[in-house]
Amino acid sequence: MPKSPPFSYQKLFSRAAAEPFPAGMPPRGKYDFAVAYPDPVSLPYQGLVSALLTALAEEGRDLAIYGDIQGYRPLREYVAAKLARDRRIKVGADDIxxxxGSAQPLHMVFETLVDPGDVVLAEDFVYIGTLRQLRRFRANLQPVPCDGEGMQPGPLEAVIRRAIAEGKPPKLIYTVPTYQNPQGWTMSLPRRKALVALAQKYDIPILEDDCYWDLRYEGGDVPSLYTLDGTGRVIYFSSFSKIIAPGMRMGYMTAPPQLLERCRGAKSGGSVNTFAAFAIHRYAKSGQLDPHIREINAIQRYKRDTMLQALERHFGGQATWSRPQGGLFIWVKLPPTADVAGIRDQVLADVDVGYLPGPAFATDGVSGKNYLRLCFGYNTPEEIGEGVARLAVAFRQHGVPGFGRKPARKRPTAKAAV
Ligand SMILES: Cc1ncc(COP(=O)(O)O)c(C=O)c1O
Structure with a gap:
C-alpha cells in the first residue's frame, strides 16, 4: 500500500479553536518571581494525607461513581460556611x-456570557489567565484606569458610556478587588460602593475574583462586592490554590441559579476531582486550614517585607513599587522609557531570575513595558534578597534607564550580584 502523507488538521480547526499554546512548563529561574506560587516549604502534606485517608476509609467507595456535577457536596457545604463566616456571603451548597481551580469556573462563566466582540471591562493591568480566556472568547477588552484604590469611578463611567454610545453596552466587569493581581492594591470601600452603584445604574454583572482574600498581612477587611450589591449581579470566585496549593486544582464560584444551571451545562468532564475534594474537606473541616492560613501568612508577610527591603536597597531611586497588604506580589514601576519586556528571557538566562513584565497583564498586550510583577511566595527570604540584587545587576547590564550601564565585560554571577 502506498504510504499516505501525514494527516493535517490545519483546514479543520473550528472558528472557535484556541490559538496554539506552547507545550511544557515555561522555563523557571532559581529565583522564581514570575508566578504567584505560595510558600512550598509549609505545604501541609501530612495533614492532607491523613485527611485523605480518613475520607477514603469513610466513603472511598464513592470514587467508583461520577459524582455531583457541582462537586463533592460536603466541601461545598464547607465553602458555604466559610463564605458566610469570612465574607458575609449567605449561600447554600446548591449555590456553589x-x-x-477557579480558572475553570471563570471559563464556564465566560463561555456562558461572552460572545465574540462583547465588551468586557477589566482593570488596566489584570490577571493574565483571565486575559487569556477572554481573548479566547474574542471579547472586546476595555481597560479601566486604576490608582492605588482600584478602578476609578469617573473613567469607569466614561468607558461604560462610550461603549453604550458605540452600540455595545458592556457585557460584564471583571475585577480582582482584594490584593489585585498584578497591581497589589485593595479596592477601598468607597470605590467598591461606586463600582457596584455604576454596575447597577448601567445594569452590568460583575465578576469578583477574590482568590487572595485569605492572604492578609496587615490592614482591615473590606466587604465583598457581592454583599455590597445584594441583587445577584455579582458572581463571586475563590480558590484553594493560594491557601493550600495550586496543585490541588480546587476552586469555586457562587452565582444565582439562573446562571449556575447554564454553567453546569458548560462544565465538561462530569464531576470535580473527588480525590482532592476529600482531602481538602477533611483537612479543613477538622480545623487545620485556619491555623495553616495563619502560618503561611506569617511566612509570606516576612517574605514580602524581605522583598520590599531588597527593592529599597537595589532599586531605590530608580523605581517605585506597591506595598501590598496581602497577596503574593509586588508591582514595580520603572522610568517610562524602560523596557523590561524585551529583555526578560535574556535576564532569566543571565541571572536566573524570572519575572513577568507589564504587557503580560495589559488588556492590549503591549502597554506597560516599564512595569514588572515580582512574586515573593516561592523563594526563601535569602533567595529573595539575592534574586532582587541579581535583577538590579541585570537591569544595569542591559542599560535599563535608571540603573546606569555597567561595562558589559563579564556575565553577572551570583557573587557579582550580591
Ligand atoms: C486573580 C486570579 N484569579 C484566578 C487565578 C486562578 O487560580 P486557580 O485556577 O489556581 O484557582 C489566579 C492564579 O494566579 C489569580 O491570580
Missing part, C-alpha cells in the same frame, strides 16, 4: 460550583 467547585472547579478545577
Amino acid at each position: 460550583i467547585l472547579g478545577d
Whole structure:
C-alpha cells in the first residue's frame, strides 16, 4: 500500500479553536518571581494525607461513581460556611460550583456570557489567565484606569458610556478587588460602593475574583462586592490554590441559579476531582486550614517585607513599587522609557531570575513595558534578597534607564550580584 502523507488538521480547526499554546512548563529561574506560587516549604502534606485517608476509609467507595456535577457536596457545604463566616456571603451548597481551580469556573462563566466582540471591562493591568480566556472568547477588552484604590469611578463611567454610545453596552466587569493581581492594591470601600452603584445604574454583572482574600498581612477587611450589591449581579470566585496549593486544582464560584444551571451545562468532564475534594474537606473541616492560613501568612508577610527591603536597597531611586497588604506580589514601576519586556528571557538566562513584565497583564498586550510583577511566595527570604540584587545587576547590564550601564565585560554571577 502506498504510504499516505501525514494527516493535517490545519483546514479543520473550528472558528472557535484556541490559538496554539506552547507545550511544557515555561522555563523557571532559581529565583522564581514570575508566578504567584505560595510558600512550598509549609505545604501541609501530612495533614492532607491523613485527611485523605480518613475520607477514603469513610466513603472511598464513592470514587467508583461520577459524582455531583457541582462537586463533592460536603466541601461545598464547607465553602458555604466559610463564605458566610469570612465574607458575609449567605449561600447554600446548591449555590456553589467547585472547579478545577477557579480558572475553570471563570471559563464556564465566560463561555456562558461572552460572545465574540462583547465588551468586557477589566482593570488596566489584570490577571493574565483571565486575559487569556477572554481573548479566547474574542471579547472586546476595555481597560479601566486604576490608582492605588482600584478602578476609578469617573473613567469607569466614561468607558461604560462610550461603549453604550458605540452600540455595545458592556457585557460584564471583571475585577480582582482584594490584593489585585498584578497591581497589589485593595479596592477601598468607597470605590467598591461606586463600582457596584455604576454596575447597577448601567445594569452590568460583575465578576469578583477574590482568590487572595485569605492572604492578609496587615490592614482591615473590606466587604465583598457581592454583599455590597445584594441583587445577584455579582458572581463571586475563590480558590484553594493560594491557601493550600495550586496543585490541588480546587476552586469555586457562587452565582444565582439562573446562571449556575447554564454553567453546569458548560462544565465538561462530569464531576470535580473527588480525590482532592476529600482531602481538602477533611483537612479543613477538622480545623487545620485556619491555623495553616495563619502560618503561611506569617511566612509570606516576612517574605514580602524581605522583598520590599531588597527593592529599597537595589532599586531605590530608580523605581517605585506597591506595598501590598496581602497577596503574593509586588508591582514595580520603572522610568517610562524602560523596557523590561524585551529583555526578560535574556535576564532569566543571565541571572536566573524570572519575572513577568507589564504587557503580560495589559488588556492590549503591549502597554506597560516599564512595569514588572515580582512574586515573593516561592523563594526563601535569602533567595529573595539575592534574586532582587541579581535583577538590579541585570537591569544595569542591559542599560535599563535608571540603573546606569555597567561595562558589559563579564556575565553577572551570583557573587557579582550580591
Ligand atoms: C486573580 C486570579 N484569579 C484566578 C487565578 C486562578 O487560580 P486557580 O485556577 O489556581 O484557582 C489566579 C492564579 O494566579 C489569580 O491570580
